[in-house]
Amino acid sequence: MRAYAYAKVNLTLEVFGRRNDGYHALRSVVAPISLADELEIETTEDGALSSDTGYDDDLCLKAARVLRSLVAGPGDLASRKGAVIRVSKRIPAGGGLGGGSADAAAVLRTLNDLWGLNLSRVDLAEVGAQVGSDVPALVMGGFVLMEGRGEKVTPLPNPAAGLNLVLANPGVPCSTKEVYARCETRQVDAPSAADRMVAALSSGELGRIAAAAENDLQAPAIKLCPEIADVLASLRTAGLTGVTMTGSGSCVFGLAENEDSAMRISARLASRGIQAWAVQTLL
16 A cells, blocks of 8 residues: 655744653644655565664654554464555655654554554554654644644644645754753743644634744754754745744745745745745645
8 A cells, every 4th residue: 555654844833841751841733744755555464564764763663563562462363464664755854844753654544454453543643652752643634733742632623725835954954852952941831832823723814824833943953053044044035924943953944825936936945956845734
């Protein structure tokens, strides 16, 4: 079976203090976007699980193993379920787009069907929480509010129409660990950027949505990787609004008035040597 693993953007990202498990507590409005990896998954009955990603921390394999362990007891026939996973990468690694998590989410959804497990999206999101912080949101699909370290996901009403975005990659790696270490955390009772974004999305007004975009990790990421600021400035100069970094970086995005505008701007940025895509949020 072929499956698409859709990347995400954080329309808002608020960072609070550390939890007992060592992760920072987060609150974020997350939306999947049309940029995607393509997966080909073939089931086997020999119990073997394999992936061609080549990553040491292969979230695809981890997702498959966790899913199988939850539905198969010792000696259970389900424990013989295997899969061969092949990934065609289009989502840039280390850009804050959740590429590895998107692949893992696609594996969970696809194996749920191929293995005949009949788990709900809510069930799969709970499985995904054991795989990676962004996985539950990407398993759920649509606009969601992500809280905790990512394990708590609440579906949000989808806006009447998708958002047209221009996504750009500064092309520099940005250490997630170092970005978080330099972030000034919020107080729990601070005004909620997520609430403002949810209200803006409900209004459907592009100006309100742009004004609500916010990311607490952007400032520390820029200190580590000044190239991010240069690309942010390029997007603003190009006429995009709500220009913001996604995740812990280094990719950034901005809102365009329509698809044609997004395509023109992304082509203009590409002509200047900036890797850019015209994308849409998925409902």
